[in-house]
Amino acid sequence: MAGLGGRMSTVMKAKISKLLDRAEDPSETLDYGYQKQVELLQNVKKGIADVTTSKKRLQMQSQKIEQSVVKLDTQARQALAQGREDLARAALERKTVAQTELQSLDSQIEQLASQQEALTQNEKKLRAKIEAFRTKKEVIKAQYSAAEAQVKISEAANGVGEEMADLGLAIQRAEDKTEEMRARAGAVEELEAAGTFDDLSQLGDGQDDIDRELAQLGATGQVDDELAAMKAELGSGGGDSPQLGNGEESK
Amino acid sequence: MIVRISGEGQYRLPDADAERLNELDNRAVASVEAGDETGFGELWAQMLALVEADGEAIGDDELVPSDVILPPRDSSFAEAAAEFTGEGLIPD
Numbered sequence: 001m002a003g004l005g006g007r008m009s010t011v012m013k014a015k016i017s018k019l020l021d022r023a024e025d026p027s028e029t030l031d032y033g034y035q036k037q038v039e040l041l042q043n044v045k046k047g048i049a050d051v052t053t054s055k056k057r058l059q060m061q062s063q064k065i066e067q068s069v070v071k072l073d074t075q076a077r078q079a080l081a082q083g084r085e086d087l088a089r090a091a092l093e094r095k096t097v098a099q100t101e102l103q104s105l106d107s108q109i110e111q112l113a114s115q116q117e118a119l120t121q122n123e124k125k126l127r128a129k130i131e132a133f134r135t136k137k138e139v140i141k142a143q144y145s146a147a148e149a150q151v152k153i154s155e156a157a158n159g160v161g162e163e164m165a166d167l168g169l170a171i172q173r174a175e176d177k178t179e180e181m182r183a184r185a186g187a188v189e190e191l192e193a194a195g196t197f198d199d200l201s202q203l204g205d206g207q208d209d210i211d212r213e214l215a216q217l218g219a220t221g222q223v224d225d226e227l228a229a230m231k232a233e234l235g236s237g238g239g240d241s242p243q244l245g246n247g248e249e250s251k
Numbered sequence: 252m253i254v255r256i257s258g259e260g261q262y263r264l265p266d267a268d269a270e271r272l273n274e275l276d277n278r279a280v281a282s283v284e285a286g287d288e289t290g291f292g293e294l295w296a297q298m299l300a301l302v303e304a305d306g307e308a309i310g311d312d313e314l315v316p317s318d319v320i321l322p323p324r325d326s327s328f329a330e331a332a333a334e335f336t337g338e339g340l341i342p343d
Contacts, residue, residue, distance in 0.1 A: 005319050006276020008335050012257055012320035111325070118258060125260065128311035136314065159314030162255070166320075170258040173323065 019165035020158070033157045034137060037130045040164055044126065047171035048119050054178040055112050061185040062109060065102045068189070069095055075210050082217045091210050101188045108181050115174045122167050126160075133160050253309065254302055255317040256324055262306030272301060272319060284336045288328045295331075299324060 005013060072095035079087035136156050140149045252269055255261045264272075275298045282290035298321065309315070322331070 006273040007280040008276045008322055008331070009273075009319045011335050012255075012322055013317075016320060115258075115325075122258070122260075125311055129314060132312040133314055136312075155316065156314040158316045162316050166255065166257055170323065173258070 015169060016162055016165045019168050020161045033153065033160075034130070034134045037133060037157075037160055037164065041123075041127065041130060044123055044164065044167055044171065047168070047175070048116070048123060051112075051116055051119065051171060051174045051178065054175065054182065055109065055116060058105070058109055058112070058178060058182055058185065061182060061189065062102060062105050064189055065098055065105065065185060069098050069102065072098065072210075075214060078214055079210065079217075082214075082221070084213070084217065087210055087213055094210075098188060101185070105181060105185055108177075112174060112178060112181075115170070115177075119167070119170055119174065122170065126163050126167055129160050129163050133157065252318040253315055254306060254319045254321065256299070256302060256321045258323040261309040261315070261317055262302050263309055264302065264306045268301060268305050269319070272298060275301070276321075279331070280335050283328065283331045291328055291331060295326070 072091045076088040076091035076095065079085075079091060133156055137153055140152050140156075143149075144152060252264055252266050253261055254264050254272070275294050279291055279294040279298065282294060302321070322334070
């Protein structure tokens with residue numbers, strides 16, 4: 001089968017053989033091949049566990065962004081209640097950005113979950129192959145001369161090695177994807193926290209954040225309320241009409 | 252010949268499919284280089300369909316290296332562009 005393979009296949013084979021190189025000492029394949037495979041299987045298991053952990057972290061990030069969406073929605077309502085349509089609009093615009101990110105994040109998490117499922121399946125397959133290798137090795141050793149056995153076992157070991165290397169590639173790919181998504185989700189979180197969805201926050205002199213403005217509005221509202229209460233206490237700001245008989249307060 | 256779909260497993264295909272698969276592979280990369288996402292999608296689908304139609308899954312107890320290794324089924328256009336275009340490892 002010489003000269004086989006188009007460009008994609010050639011690149012894929014190069015990637016796999018790069019991962020295979022370290023296990024290619026033929027003197028090792030005979031006696032230590034199986035032992036080595038079992039050891040490497042532990043790395044594979046650890047790799048899959050890492051992907052699972054990363055996915056969980058990603059889900060937590062997604063939940064945080066979800067909370068941001070709720071918060072921005074609340075802010076928009078508050079702003080609108082205070083008659084600040086500009087603030088409400090800014091909050092809703094940020095909410096839209098966060099929602100869009102959230103959607104793409106969630107669909108990617110779903111994809112990742114199915115990849116993770118595939119990794120687990122392939123890990124089972126690899127385990128079966130390693131077990132098959134162990135059996136085969138014994139049979140070959142019993143039936144062939146040492147030199148022939150070496151050749152046959154080498155080929156079988158390469159088959160197992162390729163399986164293992166390919167699973168390694170798949171784990172790496174899932175891990176890379178997760179990292180990419182985490183970075184992106186992190187960026188959205190940061191933007192939301194800092195209130196700097198760039199052009200979206202160009203309010204007033206361009207620096208005020210929704211939270212701060214709302215806080216100010218809230219503070220103003222509180223001052224107004226306190227003033228009103230004080231006025232009431234002092235008997236309607238010095239008015240002479242006695243109709244505000246508020247019980248204990250009067251006197 | 253033995254064909255692996257990366258991340259999935261190995262299949263045994265008639266040797267006669269080799270040429271067809273190679274041709275599709277090279278055309279798929281060419282379409283990526285031309286920025287033709289639709290073309291790439293179609294060619295990639297044809298490659299997978301060929302492996303599925305003619306291929307026989309290899310059992311867990313069979314330990315053989317592959318003659319051809321295809322990228323993962325869900326490879327995106329962007330991934331293909333990043334990994335398979337440009338200089339390539341072996342110009343052909």
